[in-house]
Amino acid sequence: MPVLLNVQRALLAFRNWCRMITRSPANVQTNTIATRDEPALGWQTQLAQAIRDPRELCRRVGLEPSWLAGAERGHALFEVRVPEAYLQRIRPGDPQDPLLRQVLPRHVEDDTVAGFITDPLDEATQTPRQGVIHKYHGRVLLIASPACAINCRYCFRRHFPYQENSPSRAQWRDSLAYLRRDDSIREAILSGGDPLAANDRQLSWLVEQLADIPHLRRLRIHTRLPVVIPDRVDDALLDWLARTRLQTVVVLHINHANEIDDAVITACARLKALGVTLLNQSVLLHDINDSVDDLEALSERLFNAGILPYYLHVLDPVSGAAHFNVSDDGARRLIDELRTRLPGFLMPRLVREIPGEASKTAL
Numbered sequence: 036m037p038v039l040l041n042v043q044r045a046l047l048a049f050r051n052w053c054r055m056i057t058r059s060p061a062n063v064q065t066n067t068i069a070t071r072d073e074p075a076l077g078w079q080t081q082l083a084q085a086i087r088d089p090r091e092l093c094r095r096v097g098l099e100p101s102w103l104a105g106a107e108r109g110h111a112l113f114e115v116r117v118p119e120a121y122l123q124r125i126r127p128g129d130p131q132d133p134l135l136r137q138v139l140p141r142h143v144e145d146d147t148v149a150g151f152i153t154d155p156l157d158e159a160t161q162t163p164r165q166g167v168i169h170k171y172h173g174r175v176l177l178i179a180s181p182a183c184a185i186n187c188r189y190c191f192r193r194h195f196p197y198q199e200n201s202p203s204r205a206q207w208r209d210s211l212a213y214l215r216r217d218d219s220i221r222e223a224i225l226s227g228g229d230p231l232a233a234n235d236r237q238l239s240w241l242v243e244q245l246a247d248i249p250h251l252r253r254l255r256i257h258t259r260l261p262v263v264i265p266d267r268v269d270d271a272l273l274d275w276l277a278r279t280r281l282q283t284v285v286v287l288h289i290n291h292a293n294e295i296d297d298a299v300i301t302a303c304a305r306l307k308a309l310g311v312t313l314l315n316q317s318v319l320l321h322d323i324n325d326s327v328d329d330l331e332a333l334s335e336r337l338f339n340a341g342i343l344p345y346y347l348h349v350l351d352p353v354s355g356a357a358h359f360n361v362s363d364d365g366a367r368r369l370i371d372e373l374r375t376r377l378p379g380f381l382m383p384r385l386v387r388e389i390p391g392e393a394s395k396t397a398l
């Protein structure tokens with residue numbers, strides 16, 4: 036009997052070792068980048084503890100009390116949400132900080148401005164299934180999570196009825212059947228909210244189902260979570276990413292170089308170690324990144340983190356965000372000057388999304 040036990044133990048140890056060297060993202064990580072200490076708090080705790088009170092936000096970033104009334108007014112329209120890891124990158128006492136301006140509610144969000152509406156991309160008419168947006172040929176967007184880790188004041192989905200588009204598993208099966216029936220679809224895009232706000236058990240299941248659809252080739256994940264809570268890129272996430280047969284592209288959303296700190300660089304390195312392609316899309320935002328110096332610094336810092344600049348979007352005209360708008364002429368001037376400073380591969384494409392168009396429109 037002891038001999039049998041020893042054999043079983045040896046077999047178990049051998050099996051675990053095999054698993055470790057063949058599948059473990061942690062193993063990929065140790066071969067390619069430095070390991071780091073386990074975070075004190077897991078990403079879900081950090082998400083749950085994000086600041087949701089405008090008074091608390093103003094206090095933590097050291098704003099004068101005069102900012103509070105505006106913050107509360109904006110918060111009543113679209114609630115404030117800022118995780119601690121992001122807050123740490125904001126300069127205290129500076130209301131002009133480019134990261135703070137992205138998350139601080141303002142009284143101007145209550146203004147009515149001609150042309151700024153609740154659904155500027157007309158997405159409500161392009162949802163063939165609950166949680167599915169089919170706008171472009173060959174790719175379909177799935178709303179994998181209605182939640183975000185941060186609430187960006189300029190978000191074009193700030194009025195989107197996420198709760199109506201937060202499918203149950205039965206509804207997912209219906210969405211998956213939709214993808215399975217259309218063999219022109221080559222790419223599934225996980226979006227939200229932020230798809231990485233869903234837990235890894237759900238995401239792992241969903242991605243396995245997607246990989247089971249023979250005509251799907253690519254998985255694209257649009258997320259801001261690795262930027263605002265870099266600990267989201269943990270072993271559990273890397274595990275299901277490492278297992279999928281689908282080529283994976285992660286499109287991050289970073290608007291300013293100050294958003295990329297060492298923790299973000301480490302998170303990106305862990306994704307790249309799995310062979311994930313990293314791209315970035317930004318939104319051109321008045322008084323946040325609408326200078327050539329800011330855009331140049333952003334592209335340089337993205338590349339240092341292993342991310343390629345992809346799109347620079349002009350603002351979608353969503354109500355509550357008009358104060359972030361940069362004119363088309365202003366945007367073109369910036370891009371023309373940026374081109375004189377950067378190599379082509381660091382130039383983002385300046386685009387606008389127009390409802391009903393077959394692709395994004397270059398400016």
Ligand code: SF4
Pocket residue numbers: 183184185186187190191192227228229259288
């Ligand atoms: S969907 Fe993206 S841009 Fe909109 S609030 Fe969430 S993270 Fe920010």
